[in-house]
Amino acid sequence: MRITRSVAGRRRRTAIVATTGLTVSALLLTACSDSSDSGGGADADGNITLTVADFGQFGYKEAGLFEKYHELNPKITVKEDTTAEEKNYYPKLLQQLNSGSGLADVQGIEVGRIKEIVDTKADAFADLGKVIDVDEWVSWKEKQATAPSGAVIGAGTDIGPMSLCYNTELFGKAGLPTDRAEVAKRTAGGWEDFLALGEEFKKKAPKGTYFMDSASAMFNAVVSSNAKQYYDESGKPIYQDSPSVKQGWDLAAEAASKKLTQGLAQFEDPWQAALRKGTIATVVCPAWMAGQISTYAGDANKGKWDITTAPGATAANWGGSFLSVPKSGKNVDEAMKLVKWLTAPEQQAAVFKAIGVFPSNKGAYELPDVKNATLPYFNNAPIGQIYAAEATSIPEAVIGPKDGVIKDSISTQINNMEQRGTSPDDAWDAATKAIDKAIG
Amino acid sequence: MATSTSTRDAYAPPPGDPQREQRAARRQLWRSRLWRFDDKASPYAYIAPFFLVFAAFGLYPLIYTGWIALHRVEMTGLDRMEWVGWGNFDRILHDSEFWTAVSNTFLIGVISTVPQLLVALGLAHLLNYRLRASTFWRTIILTPYATSVASAALVFALVFRADGGLLNWALHFVGFGDTNWANGHWTSKIAISVIVIWRWTGYNALIYLAAMQAVPNDLYEAASLDGASRWQQFRKVTIPSLRPTILFTIVISTIGSMQLFGEPLLLEGGALGATGGNENQYETLSVYLYNYGWNLGHLGPAAAVAWAMLALLLIIAAVNWLIGRFTRTSAA
Numbered sequence: 001m002r003i004t005r006s007v008a009g010r011r012r013r014t015a016i017v018a019t020t021g022l023t024v025s026a027l028l029l030t031a032c033s034d035s036s037d038s039g040g041g042a043d044a045d046g047n048i049t050l051t052v053a054d055f056g057q058f059g060y061k062e063a064g065l066f067e068k069y070h071e072l073n074p075k076i077t078v079k080e081d082t083t084a085e086e087k088n089y090y091p092k093l094l095q096q097l098n099s100g101s102g103l104a105d106v107q108g109i110e111v112g113r114i115k116e117i118v119d120t121k122a123d124a125f126a127d128l129g130k131v132i133d134v135d136e137w138v139s140w141k142e143k144q145a146t147a148p149s150g151a152v153i154g155a156g157t158d159i160g161p162m163s164l165c166y167n168t169e170l171f172g173k174a175g176l177p178t179d180r181a182e183v184a185k186r187t188a189g190g191w192e193d194f195l196a197l198g199e200e201f202k203k204k205a206p207k208g209t210y211f212m213d214s215a216s217a218m219f220n221a222v223v224s225s226n227a228k229q230y231y232d233e234s235g236k237p238i239y240q241d242s243p244s245v246k247q248g249w250d251l252a253a254e255a256a257s258k259k260l261t262q263g264l265a266q267f268e269d270p271w272q273a274a275l276r277k278g279t280i281a282t283v284v285c286p287a288w289m290a291g292q293i294s295t296y297a298g299d300a301n302k303g304k305w306d307i308t309t310a311p312g313a314t315a316a317n318w319g320g321s322f323l324s325v326p327k328s329g330k331n332v333d334e335a336m337k338l339v340k341w342l343t344a345p346e347q348q349a350a351v352f353k354a355i356g357v358f359p360s361n362k363g364a365y366e367l368p369d370v371k372n373a374t375l376p377y378f379n380n381a382p383i384g385q386i387y388a389a390e391a392t393s394i395p396e397a398v399i400g401p402k403d404g405v406i407k408d409s410i411s412t413q414i415n416n417m418e419q420r421g422t423s424p425d426d427a428w429d430a431a432t433k434a435i436d437k438a439i440g
Numbered sequence: 441m442a443t444s445t446s447t448r449d450a451y452a453p454p455p456g457d458p459q460r461e462q463r464a465a466r467r468q469l470w471r472s473r474l475w476r477f478d479d480k481a482s483p484y485a486y487i488a489p490f491f492l493v494f495a496a497f498g499l500y501p502l503i504y505t506g507w508i509a510l511h512r513v514e515m516t517g518l519d520r521m522e523w524v525g526w527g528n529f530d531r532i533l534h535d536s537e538f539w540t541a542v543s544n545t546f547l548i549g550v551i552s553t554v555p556q557l558l559v560a561l562g563l564a565h566l567l568n569y570r571l572r573a574s575t576f577w578r579t580i581i582l583t584p585y586a587t588s589v590a591s592a593a594l595v596f597a598l599v600f601r602a603d604g605g606l607l608n609w610a611l612h613f614v615g616f617g618d619t620n621w622a623n624g625h626w627t628s629k630i631a632i633s634v635i636v637i638w639r640w641t642g643y644n645a646l647i648y649l650a651a652m653q654a655v656p657n658d659l660y661e662a663a664s665l666d667g668a669s670r671w672q673q674f675r676k677v678t679i680p681s682l683r684p685t686i687l688f689t690i691v692i693s694t695i696g697s698m699q700l701f702g703e704p705l706l707l708e709g710g711a712l713g714a715t716g717g718n719e720n721q722y723e724t725l726s727v728y729l730y731n732y733g734w735n736l737g738h739l740g741p742a743a744a745v746a747w748a749m750l751a752l753l754l755i756i757a758a759v760n761w762l763i764g765r766f767t768r769t770s771a772a
Contacts, residue, residue: 087711091515091734098518120516268710270603405736408711416718419623430719437535438736 046075048331050338053081054108055089057288058157058321059351060342069341076334086110097121103326105335109154111320112404114144117154119235119401122147126325126332128155131340140396141360145322154322155343156360158351160286161390162221162316165293168379169304170281174205180308180381187311191222191251194311198260201281209279210262215252215418216411217266217284222248223407224316224397230407231400237439239406240432249410253424256417263418265411272296284310286318287358287387294377307381315390317397320360358387365391402439409434508743515737528744538745540720541728542752544629548704548724549697552633557689560641561682564648565674578649581642589702592639597707600631622708628722635703640696644689651685652678687764694756698749701726725749 052060058080060066066078081104083089090113096102109117117125129152134142137156145154164187168178176197177183187193198211205211212218223229226244231237239245255261262280264271274280275296283293285307293305310316323343325335341347345363352359353369364370365388373384400406412434413427422430509529512522532538567577584592599606602620611617621627655678663673679686704722705713714731716723723731725745733742 085710087714087735091737094515094737098515116516120514265710265712268708268712269601273603412711412715412718419718433536437537440531440738 047077048075048334049077049079050106050331050335051079051081051104052106052108052323052338053083053089053093053104054321054323055083055086055110057355057357058082058108059355059357063347063350063354065342065347065350069338076338078338094121097124097326100328103328105325105329105331106339107324107326108157109145109322109324110404111144111317111322111399112407114154114322115399115403116401117324118145118147122149122151122153124326124328125151125153126327126336127151128153128325128336128339131336132343136345136361136363138360138362138391138394140394141320143396144399145324154324155339157321157323157343157348158288158319158357159360159391159394160288160317160319161358161387161394162224162284162286162310162318163386163390164282164308164310165285165290165305165378166282166308167278167280167301167304168306170205170209170278171201174201174203174281176201178306180306183306184308188313190312191218191247194218195251195255195258195260198255199258202258202260205281209281211260212255212282212284213262213264213271213274213280214266214411214415215255215261215263216414218255219248219252219410219414220318220407221284221310221316222251224318225310225312225314225395227395227397229397229399230403231398233398235400237400237402237406237435239435245410249414249424249428252414253417253427256414261418263415265415267292275301278304284318287352287356287383288319290375290378290383291356294375302377303379305377306379307375307383307386309386309390313393314395315393317394356383358391402435405438406435409438505743505746508739509747511740513739513743515733515739518739524740528740529748532741532744532748537720537723538728538748541716541723541725544716544720544722545698545700545724548629548632548636548700548722549694551629552636553690553693553697555633556637556641557644557686557693559637560644560689561648561679561686563641563645564652565678567645567649568652578646581645583642584639585643587639589639590706593635593703593706596631596635596638596703597709600707622712622717622722625719625721628707628717632700632703632707632722635707636697636700640693644693647685647689648682651682655681683767687760691757691760694760695753698753698756699726700724701730705730725752 052066061080066080070077083092089108090110093103093107093109129146129150132152132155134146134152138159141156141159142152142154145156146152164183166183171178171183177186186197201211223242223244228238228242229244230239230242256263262274264274264280275283275293276298278297278301283289285293290307294302297305323339325332325339329335343361345359345361345367348359348361349364349367349369351357352364352373356375359365359370365384370384370388373382374380375383410431413422413431416422416430417424417427508521510523510525512524512527514520563581567574567581571577600621602608602618602623605621607621608617608619611619619627621631659677659681660673663677668676701724704716704724704727707713707722708717712718714727714735716727716731726749729742729745729749732745733739
């Protein structure tokens with residue numbers, strides 16, 4: 001092929017342009033991997049922005065704690081980044097821990113995940129044991145966040161002592177006692193008593209109402225009130241032979257076959273609608289659940305609900321979180337100070353007052369905000385006293401890395417028993433299959 | 441180019457000095473080599489950006505996914521990889537949930553693709569008529585495609601809700617008001633297909649319309665001279681001319697239904713969405729992959745699912761190709 005000089009010159013120029021373009025795009029590609037960090041060190045005046053990443057409702061905004069911290073420490077501004085659902089938050093946290101970038105100065109961790117973090121990622125977090133006094137917390141709370149090396153990687157925020165919320169209006173219509181002490185007496189023997197009460201309820205209850213929202217919540221309560229749950233002390237999953245799991249499962253199957261439950265998956269739309277319509281007589285009620293009920297049942301049901309202690313002698317814990325400080329942050333020391341302050345009794349009490357999640361720091365139980373707390377929505381139930389009493393009887397449970405997933409798989413199958421009439425054997429088969437897949 | 445020789449010669453050194461002449465000749469040779477190289481290599485440089493991007497964001501993840509599929513890797517410890525060979529594939533192939541997901545994917549694929557393409561064909565035919573404000577209609581049918589999967593799925597989730605859903609509310613006037621759409625094995629698949637059909641019909645209709653407008657008008661004129669009705673023209677002229685386009689849309693739709701993810705995930709949302717319903721009744725392969733990797737945190741089997749999906753797509757493509765070849769030879 002023959003070419004003219006002028007054409008060749010143009011060609012060469014384009015070739016240069018093309019090569020430059022290539023180099024630039026290659027540079028751009030490599031530049032992408034260089035991620036920007038959030039927060040950062042202090043500016044010229046020593047001002048610091050601390051970031052707090054959490055999920056759901058931690059209540060700090062509602063209690064105005066970040067503004068207060070800024071007033072106390074004018075050089076420090078706290079920014080909160082909240083993910084609505086923990087289910088979406090946790091995978092993101094794991095990815096950030098794996099890549100070592102994008103982490104906030106303070107990260108929230110849910111109790112169902114803490115064991116997995118302690119087992120696999122403890123090295124990535126600062127030892128909070130140096131700044132907080134673990135003896136201030138309820139005995140089992142800080143043990144859950146303590147790594148084998150002795151490092152405490154999470155400071156406990158709230159816990160979920162479980163009581164029983166019940167609809168006094170429906171109880172009255174069905175001829176059951178409505179006084180909280182009376183109800184407690186009827187279920188003092190445990191969850192079998194609770195089901196017997198349910199059968200009595202069913203005989204005279206208004207049409208279209210159910211004794212409980214979902215049997216899976218009861219299952220959860222039964223298992224959580226035992227020290228031995230899904231794992232043994234050595235970290236081996238024992239859910240198949242665990243007596244508490246068997247007891248909970250049998251009770252749930254009984255409730256399903258006797259149609260004492262409406263079979264609603266908790267927190268989903270139909271469940272919220274049922275609360276609004278007032279078709280449910282009881283809801284197993286960790287401290288934070290009261291807030292959910294009052295939100296969804298709405299003003300129309302104000303005063304119709306009450307709270308009493310959970311069936312049986314020992315209480316259960318459901319939920320609760322931790323605050324932790326990743327080592328990779330630029331302001332680790334300041335972040336640890338913030339965590340200490342946020343989890344101190346006064347602040348936990350303020351959060352309890354604002355959104356009703358119950359303190360894990362024992363010091364808070366003596367503060368008036370907790371001790372004298374009553375809930376007008378729940379017929380002025382003395383929640384501070386009820387939950388504080390429950391908190392002391394919660395057993396020191398062994399938690400495992402996949403507790404949350406196991407609980408979810410079993411809940412799904414309990415729901416199938418309630419909703420589709422799946423036989424307990426088939427449901428248990430399906431549950432074990434799903435769990436083995438999750439653990440494996 | 442005949443002029444090129446003379447132009448180049450104009451720069452040739454005058455004869456006389458043999459050394460200079462030799463140098464000039466060497467330079468000439470070097471230049472022409474450079475030109476030839478430029479001529480051959482430049483096109484590759486022009487297309488290289490695509491291949492670089494593809495290698496970084498397509499090929500590398502593909503191969504790395506294959507590598508992960510042969511290991512035991514947990515979300516909680518990406519740095520710890522343990523060789524398991526074909527173990528992950530073995531695991532998913534022996535998982536009944538995987539096969540449920542395969543059959544769900546195919547069933548939903550069929551009940552969404554077939555009606556969708558038929559309706560698209562009909563719509564394209566209508567749009568091909570001389571219409572007032574034709575651009576307006578063409579834009580209108582493309583609007584569903586412009587909405588995001590997430591918002592479409594969320595809106596349809598409200599429509600199909602068991603309790604207080606729009607559809608149940610409408611159906612209750614004719615006495616069928618209590619279908620739990622997401623809970624049933626068939627109803628859930630139909631619900632998802634409706635979302636897919638709603639979103640993609642207009643898109644396919646426009647592709648068909650473009651192809652229809654490329655059909656020579658003489659064919660229609662000849663057909664109408666022969667007394668063919670509109671319907672006969674559609675069947676005997678339009679459809680055969682559209683055959684390659686139809687094949688193309690089938691391939692695209694198959695790939696699309698293989699990747700079906702947002703619609704099933706958001707139909708019920710929450711934990712139920714991530715497992716495709718209580719009994720995995722509407723769990724597609726993508727949802728299965730997502731659940732394995734992101735909910736359960738086992739990246740090895742999740743990567744194996746990704747490769748299994750690729751294998752399935754290749755099989756479908758091969759079957760498609762065979763059918764295409766068969767119909768072409770039988771047509772000839």
